[in-house]
Amino acid sequence: MNSQYRKSLPGTALDYFDTRAAVDAIQPGAYDKLPYTSRVLAENLVRRCDPATLTASLNQFIERRRDLDFPWFPARVVCHDILGQTALVDLAGLRDAIADQGGDPALVNPVVPTQLIVDHSLAVEAGGFDPDAFDKNRAIEDRRNEDRFHFINWTKKAFKNVDVIPPGNGIMHQINLEKMSPVVQVRDGVAFADTCVGTDSHTPMVDALGVISVGVGGLEAESVMLGRASWMRLPDITGVELTGRLRPGITSTDMVLALTQFLRRERVVGAYLEFFGEGANALTIGDRATISNMTPEYGATAAMFYIDQQTIDYLRLTGREDEQVKLVEQFAKHTGLWADSLTSAEYERVLSFDLSSVARSLAGPSNPHALLPTAELAARGISGVVENQPGKMPDGAVIIAAITSCTNTSNPRNMIA
Template sequence: MTIINNTQYRKPLAGSNVDYYDTQAAVDAIKPGAYATLPYSSRVFAENLVRRCDPAMLTDALSQIIERKQDLDFPWYPARVVCHDILGQTALVDLAGLRDAIAAKGGDPSKVNPVVPTQLIVDHSLAVEHAGFDPEAFEKNRAIEDRRNDDRFHFINWTKTAFKNIDVIPPGNGIMHQINLEKMSPVIQNRDGIAFPDTLVGTDSHTPHVDALGVIAVGVGGLEAESVMLGRASYIRLPDIVGVELTGTRQPGITATDIVLAITEFLREQRVVSTFLEFYGEGADALTLGDRATISNMTPEFGATAAMFYIDDKTIDYLRLTGRDEEQIALVENYAKTAGLWSDSLKTAEYERVLTFDLSSVGRNIAGPSNPHRRVSTSDLAKEGISGVVENEEGLMPDGACIIAAITSCTNTSNPRNVIAAGLLARNANAKGLMRKPWVKTSLAPG
């Protein structure tokens, strides 16, 4: 349960039955007009301070944000914790051990629970033993996973009933970040009659996937996640916040993967390590939420900490597409427009550093997987020695042959258009008699 420390600046949210914290009033009380110049991330951090910070240090903490200073740590209380099964299970084992210790001292072990809502998504352990040309591949791989992980899954299932404030998504439902994007994130929280921005820490480097929704999501280690889980503040300093203006529109036939590989190369050259990136501009406005998620998902490949997009009509469309409750959708739009988190409200935001990327410059390209920043245009494959004439011996695998053809990872599967396009390509190739070589192992895996 969220602990509300402050009452100052708490006001009814017009057109709803909940309250909110008027962060603009708090910031402008220190420096008139300052709120209008703050970047999106700064506005979210400021709201967290106004709602949760010790009143004695509130002015000093807000001043760090207003003056763009990085002298003092300030407390950040993420709204929730998202774990995948590996590190999440470790954290729950620690809590179970703490219960044993409490019981040994004569205490009530049932009182040991996460303070902050915690979501455990079991997805990262799936191995593809049976390839996609087997029509029963999914069922067979799931059976192997269940057998190998029987003890682990038994413990995880026990935590669902043993602990409060834990929501477990069982295996076979998809990858952690996609579930977080499509289902788990409300964008705007509504707890104890108070609306506030959804924020989270997650135990995986691609946790910033949901930055595409305007949700600050940061990947952390297991110990920090446990600390947040138990209600402790994560003390941070104001990050470098870099504006990334996206101009132009994509060329026909260019996928989100093409775009993100080009942007990754560009941002790595610009040295954005540990920064918060905020994408905006006409190019960003035109991207679908799926396209934005593909970009945000690559945050660790940029070297950044977060890759944010503003809340706008595309966000609302996506929430409706993914079956969010209409009342919740209305709250997101109402709150974002009231609190200055709607895209139109950010036109006056000022950034210490602005980068510009032209989406119309992106062509077809490939990269990785081990070096995602080493982008190669498809027109240069022969020149780079990647494609060319291969001498085949009947029945033998040639040098340089592909042995794995996989659609996997949250970067690709975050965008349904990419997956559907791959399926259509495969269907059309199959119709023309093109078949995989016998040594190629195919897979479509959620993690």
């Protein structure tokens, strides 16, 4: 950790790194023009990168250049049991090798806090009509994965910096959003923005909280676990202005399917999207998380929302400690990560989408961009009045399906609907 630009964070006993001072020292007034993503990544550099390369790296953000790689040190790693277990097996093997050479195997641990969430091995064998379905399915899961779960439980005790969430607690992205992300980290007396990499393509779901969180492969996650930087160049940071509001009866699924169609058409592959505007301000964190979760479906790398009062309300709703919630608000407002501080942010490209234009529709799962408006179902012969015809369900029939998509888990309204 560096020492230059380290200052006291007003209203707390903590320090922070004054990224605004570092950026404006190079070009006065430049910090106010930076997008949210650039501000977070720039703070990471001011705090962690080699001081000899700091100015050159910050210039990439200020001048919107892409001719230099710079390091990013994610604050934590989130893994599901399949890829996370593989990484920990590698570390266990490294321990064996150290022991064979006469060293202390207990010294081999992840350097970066690692959260392993067991959620990728449950299969629905007993239907929801069975009142004991959950217990039966969990028992089958434990029996089929006995050896794997034994190893995972061992890692929880054997390794430092590893936190294991056992099976039966939910989907990793839901847990990351509701429990695991502090939004603002505190380490060695310093407060800084939470960031993470995860071994699943839908890891960006927690971008809804203003946390840069991207999906990576197992090898890259393992490298980050061991404290190595993830090297990158300035990404394409695209602003997406959301105008209007969703009409009554329109779900966040309708919204995200329409947005996916729009963003695929606009070709945002690999981009870091930042959603802002009156429409974004009015969306709940649950609705924002639905948009962020679908990041891989429209091909982007991240789908960020600014920190604002909706974020604070959500942290309280999900049981975060009062002191932590207060810290998030103080830190965001003081460091320019609060929504009101980003009205002057400049983007190389800005898209606009009107939420009031969203209609109820069907789509997917393999083609989420191919929308089918429900208003056209009868005209296309998909629906209509059916009176007890063999092989067809009568008009008004209701089908209840087990939807396992993590896109819905952020949103209780969606789950119930």
